[in-house]
Amino acid sequence: MSESNVHKRKIYNQIEVFGFMEKRSWIEGPEISPLRYSINNRNCPVRNSFDSIEGVERKESIKLFDNLFWQSWHEERNMPKEAKEWFEARVKEFKAGRDIDLVCNCRRFKGQDDDVGLLAKYPLDCHGYTLKKYIEFLAGNLNIGY
């Protein structure tokens, strides 16, 4: 098999949840740059608002966010307007085929729970996975009237 017949291995999903020091890298280009969104800044409508509560561990705060999200925001349709608009914009980009990076400041790199010592304080989980799931959910369910 010649070099040109070898397809570039797809190592990234269309939506990736990254730590703040991570980005996509390719062996060869050109690629359309992914859209990058910080998802835990103070002004971000889809930040994990439980993150900053004193005494709540990050792991717990992610669980709390996920519960709020599916129970209140989705089931009971209590999603704040700004968050709704944020999702609508991401779904549009997702359907247009753009790569989307959801960048969270809760960890430097993803998957560091496997590491020991200092790195272990960065969680494997991130509320970004809830966001990713919801964008994909919305994109595949056009008639959902939330």
Ligand SMILES: [Zn+2]
């Ligand atoms: Zn996070």
